[in-house]
Amino acid sequence: MPAPTASSRPLRVLHIEDSELDHELTLAHLQRGGHVVHTRRVESEAEFRAALQHDWDIVLSDFNLPGFSGLIALEILKESGKLVPFIIVSGEIGEDTAVEAMRNGASDYLLKNNLARLVPAVEHAIEANETRRARVAADREVAASRQRLSELAQHLQTNIEMERAAIAREIHDDVGGSLTALKFDLAWIARHSPTPDVLQRVNSALETVTHAIEASQRIMHNLRPAILEQGLVAALQWMTARFEKRTGIQCHFRTSHETMQLPAGVPLVAYRTAQEALTNVSKHSGAARVSIDLSLARGVLSLEVSDNGRGLSAADLAKARSFGIRGLHERAGTVGGWVDLSSRPGGGTTLILSVPLHPDAMSSSGFDDTGTDHDPSAWGGAT
Incomplete structure (x- = not known):
């Protein structure tokens, strides 16, 4: 399924970021990539949990925030059961940390000083997530069908x-x-x-x-x-x-x-x-x-x-x-x-x-x- 573009519906982005300047820079890159973006910036765990009550196409997260972190946000997202792709966008992140994040379910990770890959990374993560949603839905339907046949x-x-x-x-x-x-x-x-x-x-x-x-x-x-x-x-x-x-x-x-x-x-x-x-x-x-x-x-x-x-x-x-x-x-x-x-x-x-x-x-x-x-x-x- 193609990623949302300016010709379709807007791209809904939940951005975990404590820097307004970095948020604006990320938003500009997405817009230059041809996307109409509806975004919400949050800085704390409480704000992130509240924002998860709504539907999002993707979550972009800084790695280190005061009293909060990208890994914690990723764990919260997994616990919510929502199938939303999660990309870490950080000023600095070690290779071991990046690998741990990917193992925990992150779709990708980017450095803030190199956002040229942001748009394709977002589009790829959304496309992969849609495929995953379709697979999960198909698995549920197969399980339900098997249950009905068993009954x-x-x-x-x-x-x-x-x-x-x-x-x-x-x-x-x-x-x-x-x-x-x-x-x-x-x-x-x-x-x-x-x-x-x-x-x-x-x-x-x-x-x-x-x-x-x-x-x-x-x-x-x-x-x-x-x-x-x-x-x-x-x-x-x-x-x-x-x-x-x-x-x-x-x-x-x-x-x-x-x-x-x-x-x-x-x-x-x-x-x-x-x-x-x-x-x-x-x-x-x-x-x-x-x-x-x-x-x-x-x-x-x-x-x-x-x-x-x-x-x-x-x-x-x-x-x-x-x-x-x-x-x-x-x-x-x-x-x-x-x-x-x-x-x-x-x-x-x-x-x-x-x-x-x-x-x-x-x-x-x-x-x-x-x-x-x-x-x-x-x-x-x-x-």
């Missing part, structure tokens, strides 16, 4: 869990109830049927209904893990046992505590993380062994899932549609946690979920994972 993802995760709970409830109340009633009726027919052919068909139907009930239970446990009512430790023990039985992959579970009192939302996030990790192990890793470690130390819950499979390459992690891993990150964020994934080809994969449990780390997910009105595992227990 949307968390909202979707919450809605997914609510939908899962609703579907599981409907399966329990409608499908489960009907299947259980049908099983009772078939069992009654089997007990009262004297015909072998009918009895054979009834027993076959009973077997089909039993399989349907088991499938419904499995679907419901995946949709809405009622086992979490027994606590996260019990739920993970149950999950690992079922995983090993279903896949034949050795699955070991270790925990630092037999019981854990965790904030609402955290058990479900940990459970879903382990569930997703084990799903990936069974589908992609080719592992023969997997271990799950759950620990609670120094106010941080850690869940680590490690396997001895083929590992993940950089290309695997960079896949455009690797939504499972992204979903884990977003899910962890709903309770103030994060996920770390490390792997190397042939060296296995390790996934770690970390969740700080102090109140500030928690966010309201709007989903209660501790209460339910039914126990799906009770279906079809009697015949």
